[in-house]
Structures are given as structure tokens and as C-alpha cells.
Amino acid sequence: MVGTVLLLSHRGLFAQTPVEDLQKAVEIYNAMREYQDGFTAKTLTQANIDDVKTRLDKCVGLLDKVIREGNADQIKTARYFRNNAKYEYGFTLGMKGQNALAFEVMKEIERDITSFTASDFPLRYEFFGKNFVINWDNFAPTQAEFLTGFAEICYNLSKYDDAVRVNKKAITHPNTTGWLRYVAVNKMLDIYAKNSSALTAEEHSNFALQAMNEYDKLSETEKETVKEYDYPTVKRSMEIVLKAAQANPAQPALDRLAEAIPLVIKYDQDNPNSLTALELCYKNNYHGQAAWDRVANDYAKVMHTKSQMAQPQNFVLATKSRYVGLAATDRMAAAASYDCQTMRDVAAMYAYWKQTDKETEYLKKAKTCDEDKAKAAAKAAKAARRSNGNFNLYIGADILPLLNTNPKRDYGAVVDFVFRKSAIEFGYKKIRQNKENIFDLWINEVDEADQDNISRWDGFKLHFQPKFFTKNSDNGYFGIYLGYNEKDFALMTVNVINDADGAISSQIFDPSVKQYVGMFNFGGMILGKGFGVDMHFGIGANYSTFDAGNPLDRSQYTIENPLLEGRKDNYWGLVLHTGITMGLNFGPGRS
Secondary structure, three states: OHHHHHHHHHHHHOOOOHHHHHHHHHHHHHHHHHHHOOOOOOOOOHHHHHHHHHHHHHHHHHHHHHHHHOOHHHHHHHHHHHHHHHHHHHHHHHHOOOHHHHHHHHHHHHHHHHHOOHHHOOEEEEEOOEEEEEOHHHHHHHHHHHHHHHHHHHHHOOOHHHHHHHHHHHHHOOOOOHHHHHHHHHHHHHHHHHOHHHOOHHHHHHHHHHHHHHHHHOOHHHHHHHHHOOOOOOHHHHHHHHHHHHHOOOHHHHHHHHHHHHHHHHHOOOOOHHHHHHHHHHHOOOOOOHHHHHHHHHHHHHHHHHHHHOOOOOHHHHHHHHHHHHHHHHHHHHOOOOOHHHHHHHHHHHHHOOOHHHHHHHHHHHHHHHHHHHHHHHHHHHHHHHHOOOOEEEEEEEOHHHHOOOOOOOEEEEEEEEOOOEEEEEEEEEEEEEOOOOHHHHHOOOOOOOHHHOOOEEEEEEEEEEEEEOOOOOOEEEEEEEEEEEEEEOOEEEEEEEOOOOOEEEEEEOOEEEEEEEEEEEEEEEEOOOOEEEEEEEEEEEEEEEEOOOOOOHHHEEEOOHHHHHOOOEEEEEEEEEEEEEEEEEOOOOO
């Protein structure tokens, strides 16, 4: 007895706390996951599975001890890792095709692992002296993956009721990825093919349509995977949806069919079911949107062309496509009452289907519609002029360039359409021998980048500027200046050095720049009867494209000219602008 007491006392001295047990369990769990990450279905062996099971038992033994002895937070965290560890083992069994064993493991933890909600998080635990936090966002994707994986195992074991139940949860889970949802929805169709009592006919059709939409939302990489492994795209789903509508062409079935048709046309244009489906919709008076009718008509034209090119001609296809095309056109015609362009489109459609009388009818309607719109627009413009009697037309010349001592002066002019609260300005300036703005070279510290080493340029500037007056009776305004400039430098003969071998040669360059300018502008416009002045200041930026005017690869040569050497093909620059225009004003002026 004394020996037993001593032995128990000795063990008690080295008993681990829940914190230590949890820490050791997490360490085993992390190692187990890392060990599993290297396996594939081909490389996984039974010895590996046995090793995972041994690690799992050690991990779960420690976690069960924490669940018995720990506090509330430790118990919750231990439950989390216990379920995840079991799931990892079940996943490994499923990878090897041991579905029956995997099902037992997954079934055991299903209730626990799916009962976790956002309210159970965050979970906190200590791991080797550091505090760790597990948030709901860390676990939710795992929960969704568990559902899709467990549903697959149920299906493989022909447990179709379980597969449907779990798959429905996976499909509606907010953290199920697009790819997993595509897999889960198509699995519903597989289940129905094996056991039609597992789903209702309505559910079957709904899942078929959803399968098409889930495929449509996949990335291009994921669609390549579908193609590589010959997974379902839209063909099977279309057959299901069409068959349901043929059996009972009620509104819900027609709605599904109408939604499916554009997807089939998009991904499987030669599918003969598309024309059959369109014909069924129109024969049962399905009313879609105008865009849907356009899709139907365009597709009918494509198939009609194919029917004419077939050897011998495919009269069945021609008849069916003609019916669909005319039905779509008639439907668009009925909705074209107030849309002039749609009337013209309808006329063109009738022309294609050789309905000459209807083509003429809708061309006349389109013409009348255009005339009515023109009259309405003129009436509205007249009303606007009446309500905005403060209209002025200002034509001004750019004054500051005329004061330049350069013998080749710039000449610029603006035209402003001035309303009571705003104005719209259009401007043009002819540039002759201007100095280049080298801010982009200066900021990049290009050697010798100064005005004396940069040649002048000719060109032009265009701009458009909406102006907004600060008050009805005030001449001050602010606006956005949007401009486009072209600069053409004189031909340059410049030495270039081949960076590879140091060889020097002489090259001719014909540089040019195109600029897109955006500025915030503010200023004042004084308009009298017959005369006007506009003073303004702006700050903004330009985006420029530079063409050196020589096919030489500048990245492989050093060019002895700072503009050609230092300027990038595309660059940003700062713009500061001030100006004064004076000219004629036609209107009552602004007080």
C-alpha cells in the first residue's frame, strides 16, 4: 500500500495542467496537418494512414483531458481542435477511398463541427508562451469544406438522403467557395440520377439551373479544370430544365428555361436544345425582357444561316429558327412604341426575315418617332432659353502669348457658352517654338536637364472646360480643365553609345509628345455688352506619352541628349497654368 501511495504521489508531482495539455495537443495537431499536406491519393499508403491515426489518438487523448479538467475557454478551444483533428483524419481516409471508415469519423463529429457559429468565436489559447486567437473567419471555410467533403462520402456510400441533407447545407453556407458550390450543386444532379426520390422534381430543376449559373461564375482557370476532367458544363442541366418545361410548361418552368437559354448559347452554341427551348417559350407566350428577345433573334439568325449552309439544306432547322426569329421580332415590335432606335432595329429584323410590309411599317414609325422627338427637343430647348435668358456667347483671344518676346508667338482662342449658373469653354492654341516643361526630368535628377539643353517644340493644345459660377450674380467660378496637347520637336542628330560594346554612332531622332491634361481651375469672368475678359489660374497634372522618333531601343544605348536619354515612354507631370483672354461677348452680359 505504501508503494502504491508513493507511486500515485510521484505521478501527481508531474501531472500536466490543462494549459500544457492543450499546448501539447495543438503541437501534435499542427505536425499532423503538416505531415498530411505532402500526400496525394496516389502517394498515400496504409502505413501513412496508420501513422495519422496514431497521432490523432495522442492528440484527442490530451484534448479529452482538457475538456474534463479545463475552464470554459479551454474546453471550447479543445472541442475546436478535437473536431478539426478528427476531420483531418476523415479527410485522409476519404482521399484513400476508405469511405466507410471516413463516414464513421465524419458522422461522429458532424453535429459538433457544424454547430460552431460566429458567436463561439474568438477562441484564445496559449502556445509556448504566446497568446493565439482563432476568429470565425479562420474556421468558416473549413466548416464549408467539411460539408462538401462529407456529402461526397455519403454519395459514394449510396447514402443519398444524408448526401442531400449535407449538400444543401454546403450550398447555402456563406463561406462555400464558387468552386465547391459548383461541385455540390452538380452532385445534387448526380444523386437524383441515382435515386429520383431524394429530390422533388422542382428541386431537381432548380439545382440544374443553379449548376449552370455556378459554372458561369467560375474563373477561367477553374473552367479549364472543368474541361480537362470533362466535368459538367451546361449540356446536362439544359436537358433537365427543358424536359421539365416540356412536361409542364407553367410559368416557373418557363422562367427557368428562359434563364438557362442565354447560358447554353454562351457556352454550347451548337446545342440543338436551345432552339427547341426558345420555340417552347414563345409557343407558351413567355414574356421576357427586350434583351432576351434580342438574344433569341440573334441566335435564330445564326442557326438559320447554318441551316442554309448545310449540305443538303436543313429544312427542320431553318423552319424552327425562322419561327423563333419572327416570334422574337414580333415581341420586340410590341414593346417598341416609345423607342425610335428599337423601331429601326425591329425594321431591320423584319427585313432579315423577308417581312417587307412590316419592315416598311416600322421604318415609317421610326421616322415619325424621330420627328416627334425632334419637335419635343426643340420645344424643351426653347423653354430652357426662356428660363435661362442670361445666355452669353464669349469669343476671346489668349493675351499672354502675344506679349512674348519670342518672334514666333503662340496664338490661342476660346469660345464660351455662358449660362446663368455655368459655362462651357472650348479652346485651341497654336504653339510655336515653346520651351519644354522638364519637371519630369528634374524630379528624376537627369543630368544636364535644363532649358538650354532641351530643344523647342511646335504643336497645338486643345481643351474643354466646364465652369461653375459661385453665385448667380458673381463673376467668380471654378471648374475642371481637360486638355490634349501635341508637341513636335525639331529633328535632332545625336550621338548614341552602344551600352554593350561602347561603339559610338550618330542617329537622327524626330521626338514628339502627346499629353492628356487635367486641372482644377478657378478664375473670374467679366462680361459686358460687346466685350469680355476672363482671368484664370489652374493646378493639376498631365499624363504624357513620349515617342523618340527613332526605332532604336533606348534601353540598350546611352543617348547624348538629356531629353532622349532621360524621358520615359510614359510619365506624369505637374501643371501650373495662368492665363487671360479678352474678346467679344454676344449677349446681355453678367452683372
